[in-house]
Amino acid sequence: MTSPWNAEQLYSSNSNEWYTPSYIFDPLDDEFEFELDACATEDSAKCDAYFTKKDNALLKDWSAAANIVWVNPPYGRGIGKWIEKAYKESLKGCTVIVLTYVRSDTKWWHDWALKASEIRMIKGRIHFMRGDLKTTNASPAPSCVLVFSEDKRRPVIKAWSPEKE
Secondary structure (H helix, E strand, O other): OOOOOOHHHHOOOOOOOOEOOHHHHHHHHHHHOOOEEOOOOOOOOOOOEEOOHHHOHHHOOHHHHOOEEEEOOOOOOOHHHHHHHHHHHHHOOOEEEEEEEOOOOOHHHHHOHHHOOEEEEOOOOOEEEOOOOOOEEEOOOOEEEEEEOHHHOOOOOOOOOOOOO
């Protein structure tokens, strides 16, 4: 029996550009009023100000560009760099909202995601959209929204590890 958690299925697309569906983005935008989309394409940008792959957002100063930043990072092996960047940008004073998958078994999750001031678990699987904005595909893993904001810092979820006998 094949497990749904193998690398071929998690990273099976030739492109890791899956666009955020409006049913996820719109309520968050109503709440936070995003000013910058840090992980966009020309076709998928959710804000007037945005960074594309060509801009290399990992090297940009998000806090200098906006106060409220939206991030739907590429869901690939480098995702930890995006979560780290989101956290570090929030320390400079901006609020960064990240849509990502829940990977509580990974180093990046414990090192960076758990530093979020809030973690919102999403019930069910998100159906992301492809570039044609018609094709959708269910995420192979559960998703969450990470809120990185020093103004809202309060522990919502803490890392815990039972002692082994």
